[in-house]
Amino acid sequence: MKELTSNETSTLFMLGNEAIVRAALESGVRFVSAYPGTPSSEIIDRMYEIRRETGVRVEYAANEKVSMETAAAVAMCGVRSLCSMKHVGLNVAADAFMTLAYVGVKGGMVIVTADDPSLHSSQNEQDNRFYAKMALVPMLEPATPHEAYEMVKEAFEISEKYGTPSIVRTTTRINHARGVVKVGEYRKIEGEIKGVFDKDPFRYVVVPMVGRRLRVELLERLRKLEEVSEKSSFQIIRGKGTLGIITSGVSYLYVEDAVRDLGILEKVKILKLGMTFPIPRKLLQDFLSEVESVLVVEELEPYLEEAIRIVAQESKWAGKIAGKEYIPRAFELNVPLVRAAISRFWGISYKPRYEAISPSVLPRELPQRPPNLCPGCxxxxxxxxxxxxxxxxxxxxxxxxxxxxxxxxxxxxxxxxxxxxxxxxxxxxxxxxxxxxxxxxxxxxxxxxxxxxxxxxxxxxxxxxxxxxxxxxxxxxxxxxxxxxxxxxxxxxxxxxxxxxxxxxxxxxxxxxxxxxxxxxxxxxxxxxxxxxxxxxxxxxxxxxxxxxxxxxxxxxKKARRIVFRVNETCDGCVRCLGELACPAFYKEGDRVQINPLMCIGCSVCAQICKSIKPVKLH
Amino acid sequence: MEREEMLRIFCVGVGGQGVLLATRLIGEAGLLAGISVSMSEVHGMAQRGGVVESAVVLGERSSAVLGEGEADVMLAFEPLEALRALPKCHSGSVAVTNTAPIPPFSVTQGGAAYPSIDTIVKIISREINRFYAIDALELALKAGSDQAVNVVLVGFLTSFMENLGKKIFPSKDLLLAALRRTVPSKIFDTNRLAFEFGYNEFRKLL
Missing domain, CATH: 3.40.50.970 (Thiamin diphosphate (ThDP)-binding fold, Pyr/PP domains)
Structure with missing residues (x-):
């Protein structure tokens, strides 16, 4: 944790979420608010743990809408703020988000939205890139923890310069990836967190009359942001081949590895988009003009693919564009999936050095291990x-x-x-x-x-x-x-x-x-x-x-366990305790149930439903 | 064996076994060695007894997310999970598993059957040439804590990788340096001992 607030530049092995924290600190963030949600939680948690050293005000918000509105008001006073949330959190905050885009901010404000392809710990796998497109808010999409670090810094700059909140859109494989991050200098900002709010009700109170004017300004800002996207150093082109691949976020890593595995480095030209809203249309046009065909490699929805098809149509580019018919739309990608798609699209053969071990060698039914309520819950x-x-x-x-x-x-x-x-x-x-x-x-x-x-x-x-x-x-x-x-x-x-x-x-x-x-x-x-x-x-x-x-x-x-519970000899093997409580500390031995003394926390609930379960004192 | 410029290590176990810390140790040691290193973890419900998976990739490879057949090394903290994760491995993989089982709930409550350790070892041995099954829990307890299973396994793996001539895998010294950086000082001695026990256990098997 000390590393997060060290003053010097250094090279660290950091979690994506920690890289985001460090970047925000280096950017002079003074206020952070979030409702926790996997995979974003470590951002607010680390911020909270180091709040005294950093002097940053850190608030666990009641929900994401509240966190965004609070952070927006802080930014409106010229003080830099950050709010982070899981993808579905942005649904909760969407009402604030859509109109905040109109009103804009004075100090830099960054919104981290952490998507969860494959639903590792979520109820859906919505693609939040569409939120940036819907609100007309600039969006950066990192591929690695180091890039998350760089992009959060850039997102603060763009936000403050153009007076708009910025989105950094991550996925689980960024938030919960660990990688080498070269961090810069950090200086704690001393003094109270105070900015200035300049009253301007006919700008900040969004009645229809004001909203109409802000809508026009929003579109003007969009044109400026398009220029930013065209020139962004995060739009990276690699290779000189005629087989075009366009990708963003963590998918870029899969593309790099797949291309290396297939040995086609000389044949491909890869465009990795780091700023994915606004779409850099001129850059895409130029890229298309230099390749013969394009495979769009992205997780979830055909967000880039649709934009690229529009650009191709506008520029009358006649090459073949492929995307979701080769790249799965549901769940995360990985190297074998992307390699197979590239191989199929361009007819490139691939002989793996080793065969994957087939799941068919496993016994048909292995016992599952779902998570469970803890003993004593x-x-x-x-x-x-x-x-x-x-x-x-x-x-x-x-x-x-x-x-x-x-x-x-x-x-x-x-x-x-x-x-x-x-x-x-x-x-x-x-x-x-x-x-x-x-x-x-x-x-x-x-x-x-x-x-x-x-x-x-x-x-x-x-x-x-x-x-x-x-x-x-x-x-x-x-x-x-x-x-x-x-x-x-x-x-x-x-x-x-x-x-x-x-x-x-x-x-x-x-x-x-x-x-x-x-x-x-x-x-x-x-x-x-x-x-x-x-x-x-x-x-x-x-x-x-x-x-x-x-x-x-x-x-x-730090209460020591004083008692655990044990099933005594009067147990008649009715196993009602298993059927009604199913505490993980129970295990079946023959026809009877026993309690694992290492797992039992002594809550006594089972002993209240069965007379054969009695306490044992621990010494 | 496979090309030396990259090594993909897949770690799997059960919530509470310290899988993520073990993976991170290898990563931190890789960083100290100055090689390219990345890691991916799946958190979530780890504390509630579910499966925990993580991967650390050393050398020339961009992604630390491993698909089917992509693990060059499997380090398993629990035998049933070693078996379940076998399709992550390929015909040239090497593997180590702890043999101390943590029966899942579906087994302890009397529904499903936990395969015998012999069966598990036999199936994995059929598919993987260099596969070791060790009682890491016993060694951890000998070192002073059942919590040190993870470090025993990393110690064992370090010795194993030395033996295979995997130069890209960090040295024992670097792993111990990473251990010192990563674990709280009051449990460092126990963990150092656990590392040595694991390290020496492999040498005994030679």
Whole structure:
């Protein structure tokens, strides 16, 4: 971590996200705001960890829209700001983003959007390059951590010079790649983070009259940015051949390796676009005129391909253009895929030195290893208790967080999910359009992110469901980031700034109950009486199931384990514990269940559902 | 064997085993050696018991994302995951696996069957000429921590690569220097010992 704030230039082996942090610091960023989301989270996390050394104000925002608006206001005062988010985060921020492009900024403002081809940890694989095109905002696309470092610096310069936010669009293979980065000098900026906001309401208050004028200015700015793109040093041409390849981002690396493997370095001419919005049309025209045919190599949508087809049509270029009919549109690319596409398009034969080992040598069915709720996770207890009272027949809309893992059998406590906060609003819709009882699950951080307007909406419209807020006092899945209602940060315990129970009461829920799910009997009684009330008097009910994430709690409280649980000789082998709790610490030995003492954290939930499970003191 | 100017190392294991740190050690040592090095990781739900994969590429290769059949070296931290990742390897690959199993949930709960270690070793040996299966957990415990499985394996691999004459793989000295830079000082001694145990384990097999 020290490396991130070292003053000198040096060569480091850095994570893409760390390279982005370093570049922002060198660029004089004073304000960073983000809602965490894989693969972008390390940007805000590292910034947060070093905030005291750097004097940068770092805010974990309630959601991406809030982060973008806050950062925009800071930039509007001439102070450089950064906000980062995963690809779907930009959907949340899109309302702010589209019109911020009109209003522009005074100080440099960089938006990092981290796309996730192959959906390593996301619900979709949308291609956020179209956001730049839709908002007419300049976009840079790095291929390596070092390029991410250089491009963030350039993005700040472009932003400030042309008065527009800039996008740096990464993918998982940039954010979570490690590479050699040559960093420059960094000087901490001393003093308070204060700029100046010059009032100019007929420029900054976007009523239609102002918006119309800004729209025209936006198009004028676009023409200037087109010039920037034409001349950008990030548009790189390699080779002198007549087989043209146009690519961007991490796909460029696959192209380089594939071309080397195929031994066609002399035959190809590669255009690697680093600035992919605005599209450098003249540069593309010139490139096309020097090659006979073109293969466009890009992940996800045919974003470049469509632009190139337009340029070809405008310049009456008659060569063959190929893209998505050779390059897969779904999921990440890699060297073999790109090599095969090049080989097929130009009929270049390739004999690998070694054969890949065929998956057919493996046994037909290897046991899968899906991620799982941790031993002692309070979500497991809540799911058990809700299921005991409402059964499998109820409808369970869920949300985004660790608890989404409740999807997996035997818990099977998830029926519908589309995005952050959707549990609450879809529960309302389901309660209108079908007859099963509806119980929605949402995490504490996710509730604050996007659940509150939905809850108010359901109260307003007399929807009928139980909202279970799984409050583990942290944003666990993305790495334990704090949120306004959290009582723990990675640095220790804290008082929550906002109390979730007060919010839900103020939203008008019919009843709000709080349980500690680790107390099974008492929790079941509360849930059962909630069910009775819901039957008698339908409406929106809220249950806050509150117990801290044990992973984080153990780390910050450093509480030693005092007891673990053990199955004694009275076990009759009913394996109900496996079917109902499925704690990873359980294992089956013969017909009976045992508990792995190394994994058991002593939460006691299993002992409350089975008399044969007893505590053992640790010494 | 394969061309010397590049080496693609694929690491695979289970969340919590320190797969990413091991990969990073090799990368940091590569940087100290002044060679071109890149690495890719898949984070995500690692802490929740899922599979963790990462790759480090030394030398003349731009991408650290490995497709099927692209791993020259496989370093597996868990035998079932070694087997599952076998299609990442090719007929000229070499491989090392830890033999201490971490049965996945589907097995411990009594549904699926974990293949026997013998079966796993037999299948991999059929496909890969130079393949070693070692109990890295035992060596790590001997060094003082079950958390040091990753460094035992890196030690073993270092000795193995020396033996194969892979000059592009960083030397023992550089790996120890990288270890000192990367792990907290209070656990350095345990890790250094774990590295030595792994390193010597390979030499015993010669």
């Amino acid at each position: 309070p979500h497991r207890a809540t799911y058990h208790e809700i299921k005991r009272i409402f059964g499998s027949e109820a409808l369970y809309p869920t949300d985004i967080g660790c608890y989404t893992l409740g999807l997996l059998p035997p818990l099977s406590m998830a029926d519908f999910l589309i995005c952050m906060g959707s549990s609450v609003s879809t529960a309302g819709g389901f309660s209108v359009a079908q007859d099963r009882p509806v119980i929605a699950f949402v995490g504490d951080s996710t509730f604050i992110h996007a659940g509150i307007p939905a809850l108010i909406n359901s109260v307003f419209h007399d929807h009928s469901f139980l909202l279970v807020i799984l409050d583990n006092s942290t944003t666990a899945m993305t790495g334990h980031q704090p949120h306004p209602g959290a009582s723990m940060t990675r640095e220790g315990l804290c008082e929550p700034k906002v109390r979730i129970e007060e919010i839900v009461r103020a939203c008008g829920a019919k009843a709000v109950e709080i349980i500690n799910p680790i107390q099974v009997k008492r929790s079941c009684e509360t849930i059962s009486s909630l069910r009775d009330s819901m039957e008698k008097n339908p409406g929106v009910y809220v249950l806050i199931s509150r117990s801290p994430c044990p992973l984080l709690e153990r780390r910050i409280v």
